[in-house]
Amino acid sequence: xxxxxxxxxxxxxxxxxxxxxxxxxxxxxxxxxxxxxxxxxxxxxxxxxxxxxxxxxxxxxxxxxxxxxxxxxxxxxxxxxxxxxxxxxxxxxxxxxxxxxxxxxxxxxxxxxxxxxxxxxxxxxxxxxxxxxxxxxxxxxxxxxxxxxxxxxxxxxxxxxxxxxxxxxxxxxxxxxxxxxxxxxxxxxxxxxxxxxxxxxxxxxxxxxxxxxxxxxxxxxxxxxxxxxxxxxxxxxxxxxxxxxxxxxxxxxxxxxxxxxxxxxxxxxxxxxxxxxxxxxxxxxxxxxxxxxxxxxxxxxxxxxxxxxxxxxxxxxxxxxxxxxxxxxxxxxxxxxxxxxxxxxxxxxxxxxxxxxxxxxxxxxxxxxxxxxxxxxxxxxxxxxxxxxxxxxxxxxxxxxxxxxxxxxxxxxxxxxxxxxxxxxxxxxxxxxxxxxxxxxxxxxxxxxxxxxxxxxxxxxxxxxxxxxxxxxxxxxxxxxxxxxxxxxxxxxxxxxxxxxxxxxxxxxxxxxxxxxxxxxxxxxxxxxxxxxxxxxxxxxxxxxxxxxx
Numbered sequence: 418x419x420x421x422x423x424x425x426x427x428x429x430x431x432x433x434x435x436x437x438x439x440x441x442x443x444x445x446x447x448x449x450x451x452x453x454x455x456x457x458x459x460x461x462x463x464x465x466x467x468x469x470x471x472x473x474x475x476x477x478x479x480x481x482x483x484x485x486x487x488x489x490x491x492x493x494x495x496x497x498x499x500x501x502x503x504x505x506x507x508x509x510x511x512x513x514x515x516x517x518x519x520x521x522x523x524x525x526x527x528x529x530x531x532x533x534x535x536x537x538x539x540x541x542x543x544x545x546x547x548x549x550x551x552x553x554x555x556x557x558x559x560x561x562x563x564x565x566x567x568x569x570x571x572x573x574x575x576x577x578x579x580x581x582x583x584x585x586x587x588x589x590x591x592x593x594x595x596x597x598x599x600x601x602x603x604x605x606x607x608x609x610x611x612x613x614x615x616x617x618x619x620x621x622x623x624x625x626x627x628x629x630x631x632x633x634x635x636x637x638x639x640x641x642x643x644x645x646x647x648x649x650x651x652x653x654x655x656x657x658x659x660x661x662x663x664x665x666x667x668x669x670x671x672x673x674x675x676x677x678x679x680x681x682x683x684x685x686x687x688x689x690x691x692x693x694x695x696x697x698x699x700x701x702x703x704x705x706x707x708x709x710x711x712x713x714x715x716x717x718x719x720x721x722x723x724x725x726x727x728x729x730x731x732x733x734x735x736x737x738x739x740x741x742x743x744x745x746x747x748x749x750x751x752x753x754x755x756x757x758x759x760x761x762x763x764x765x766x767x768x769x770x771x772x773x774x775x776x777x778x779x780x781x782x783x784x785x786x787x788x789x790x791x792x793x794x795x796x797x798x799x800x801x802x803x804x805x806x807x808x809x810x811x812x813x814x815x816x817x818x819x820x821x822x823x824x825x826x827x828x829x830x831x832x833x834x835x836x837x838x839x840x841x842x843x844x845x846x847x848x849x850x851x852x853x854x855x856x857x858x859x860x861x862x863x864x865x866x867x868x869x870x871x872x873x874x875x876x877x878x879x880x881x882x883x884x885x886x887x888x889x890x891x892x893x894x895x896x897x898x899x900x901x902x903x904x905x906x907x908x909x910x911x912x913x914x915x916x917x918x919x920x921x922x923x924x925x926x927x928x929x930x931x932x933x934x935x936x937x938x939x940x941x942x943x944x945x946x947x948x949x950x951x952x953x954x955x956x957x958x959x960x961x962x963x964x965x966x967x
Contacts, residue, residue, distance in 0.1 A: 446585075448577025449485075455571045457481045459507045460619050464517035464527060476617035479600040485593035488578040489586045500575045508568040510623065515564070529630055533734070552862065634735060641736050644729055645743050650963050652746060654755040658934060658966040662926075663813070663897040664752065664821045668722060669882050670830040671875070672903030674708060674919040675912040678948070682876045687945060689880050693887030694944040697925055700891040704925045705932050707940035708952040711918050715908040718825070719772075721920075721955060722904065726776060726823075728959035741775035748959050750777030752821035762787070762808045762824040764798050776823075782811060791848030792855035794828070799848060800837035801828040801885045806845040809893055829882045831907075832861035833874035836881055839888060868910060875911050890925055899925040921946055922958075934965045 460478035484503055491499055516528035581589070600616045607616065656664075676682045677690075694704060712732035713720040723731040723740055726747040731737050746754070753759045759779045763770070766783035773781050787807040789799040804826060812820055828837055835858040837851060844850055864870050890899055903920030906912055923944055926932060938961065941950045953961065 445577040445580040448574045449488075449581075449589075452571055452574035452577065453481050453485060455567065455574065456484060456503070456507055459511045459514075459567075461617075462511070462514050464514045464623075465521055476615050477600070478620070479597060479604060479616055479618045480620050482593045482597040482600055486590055486597055488575070489581070489589040489593060492579075496578060500572065500578075503575060504568060504572040506620070507571055508564070510620070511567065512564060513623075513627065515560075527630075529634065529733070530627065634733070637733070638735050638739065641729070641739060645739070645745055648728070648745065650728065650746070650751070650960055652754060653751055655751050655963050656755050656757075656966045658931065659898060661819055661896070662928075662931075663819060664757070664900070665824065665897055666748075666822065666900045667824045667826060667886065667902075668718065668904045669879075669886075669901060670718065670825070670827050670904060671907040671911075672829060672879055672882065672920060673711075673714075673906030673912065673916070674921065675906060675916050676876065676879050677921060677945070679912065681872060682879075685876055685880055686883070689883045689887075690944040693883055693890075696887045696891045697894065697944075700894060701927045702890060702894050702925050703927070703929055703932055703942075704923050704944050705935060705938075705940045705942060706921060706923045706944055706946040707938060707950050708919045708946055709902060709922050709955045709958060710952060711903070711905040711920050711955055713904075714906045714916075714918050716905070718904040722823075722825075724955045725902075725958050728956050730954070730956045741772045743775075747776045748962070749821060749823060751963065753777045753779065756819070757821040758818050760808075760812050760820060760822045762804060762812075762822060764789075764804045765825060765827045765830070767798065778823075780812070782807070787811075789848040791851045794835055794837060794851075794855050795832055795861055797827050797830055800851055800854070801826040801882055802837065802839060802842075802889075803845055803848045803851065805885065805889045805893075806842060813893070825904075826882055826886075828885075829875070829878040831875075832865060833871065833878045834858050834861050834864045836874065836877045838881065839884055842888070842892060872911055875907060894925070894927060897926065898928075898931055899923070901925065919952055920955075931966075937965075 457478055460480055461475050463475075484499075487499055488496060513528060513530070516533075520526055520528045520533065603616045604618060676686050697704060709725075711721045712724045712730055717734075720731050720733070720737055723729070723737050726749060727740055727745050728748075729736070729740060729745065731740055749759045749761075759777055761773060761776065761778045761781045763781065764784050764787060766781075767785070770781065770783060784798045787799065787804065789803055789807070791799065791803070794800060804824065808822065808824060812822060835854060835856070837854050840850055858864075864874055886899075886901060890897075900922070901924075902922035905920060906916055906918055909916070924932065924935065924940075938953075939951050941947050
């Protein structure tokens with residue numbers, strides 16, 4: 418058929434209209450190429466941060482050939498439905514994979530749509546603290562805009578299939594069909610022989626994995642419900658061996674096993690722990706040290722707090738939410754029922770904290786109630802030394818009733834800049850003495866541009882936290898049992914991939930008979946746990962502690 422036909426309009430001949438079909442086909446081919454390339458990149462994008470470094474396992478996604486085959490054999494409404502479906506599915510997978518990379522870098526696990534909505538707020542807090550609120554908004558908006566542009570580009574480019582000639586459609590259908598058949602054959606052989614033949618079909622397994630993740634989350638909550646009904650610890654009273662003593666439980670932010678064992682940090686931190694040990698010994702205190710395995714890594718500190726205090730393994734938000742509505746007695750509540758006054762010192766809490774009702778505190782000192790008048794250290798509301806000084810002033814006046822206190826120290830929280838330094842305890846005052854320190858050093862945006870600088874700053878923050886605690890215990894350690902521990906390991910940018918979830922724990926007191934009671938734990942004398950010091954899960958601590966001090 419002649420493609421260049423004259424036609425008659427209003428009784429006269431009109432010049433031929435030249436429909437340049439080859440040019441249309443070429444433009445449509447370009448659009449189709451873009452669409453298939455985008456789909457291939459989205460499907461091949463690793464969801465594990467480690468795979469971004471090692472691309473040796475990247476494979477060709479067979480769904481690309483399948484999409485080309487279906488689109489070349491469809492038209493009209495069916496093609497429009499395929500276009501929308503492919504765009505929405507690819508866009509959702511891209512968003513989920515980016516979320517996987519984010520939670521993988523921060524928490525060393527994939528994103529769980531069912532559990533991880535809450536961490537969006539915490540992610541904002543971390544990002545805005547690291548680079549500033551305005552910059553964080555810019556990064557988030559740029560990321561969302563980039564995602565929308567990719568989705569829009571994919572939808573537009575898939576429209577190229579509408580304008581193909583019949584001949585081009587046939588060729589594309591035959592070519593993509595043959596490629597799909599060959600790929601499926603290789604895929605079957607590859608699975609049978611456990612070999613990588615360069616092809617994959619990732620879409621269905623990825624979707625099934627997300628569905629299974631949600632189903633497992635529901636099943637896990639059922640198991641947790643059963644765990645709530647079992648408790649080997651009675652309601653009390655307990656802790657007769659600690660009668661008349663204060664018990665001060667201190668969580669040290671991001672204080673993980675790696676900072677003691679990784680050669681990048683070990684020399685500095687070993688020296689600091691040795692100095693702390695010498696300082697507390699000079700004031701009549703002794704220490705035992707060991708390891709506990711945290712339920713979280715990189716963040717979500719409240720999961721570690723809940724695990725240690727409840728004696729339940731609280732490794733996700735659903736478990737935590739159920740725990741705080743249960744009748745399970747926390748370690749704080751057990752002390753309260755046994756005659757101790759209980760308090761919480763939480764300098765990171767800047768909003769309402771209704772969860773505190775579960776733990777059984779008589780008093781809660783959040784950031785606004787600690788009286789700090791100085792400037793914040795980026796995300797960190799106040800330096801650890803001020804937190805401890807405020808605790809002494811608010812809760813440990815002379816002749817006070819025996820106290821069980823939980824304190825969260827946050828100077829070692831990301832972004833690890835600026836780093837405070839110790840001042841004379843008598844000059845801490847209202848905290849304005851720290852103003853010059855709060856404005857010192859490079860901003861977070863400069864520090865975080867260099868991974869080595871980030872690691873150095875992290876080590877410096879842990880060094881400061883330990884130095885502060887050593888000085889504090891030596892000064893205020895009379896008739897007190899201190900329990901110091903990390904809440905979790907820091908993110909993989911600090912530890913590297915594959916690090917354990919262990920954190921150091923130290924028990925420090927001036928009463929040697931107290932420490933003898935934990936002899937069965939076989940923890941190391943002094944402030945430095947060794948490689949072969951026994952490791953217990955964090956949820957085991959509550960029961961072991963109660964049994965040892967009854």
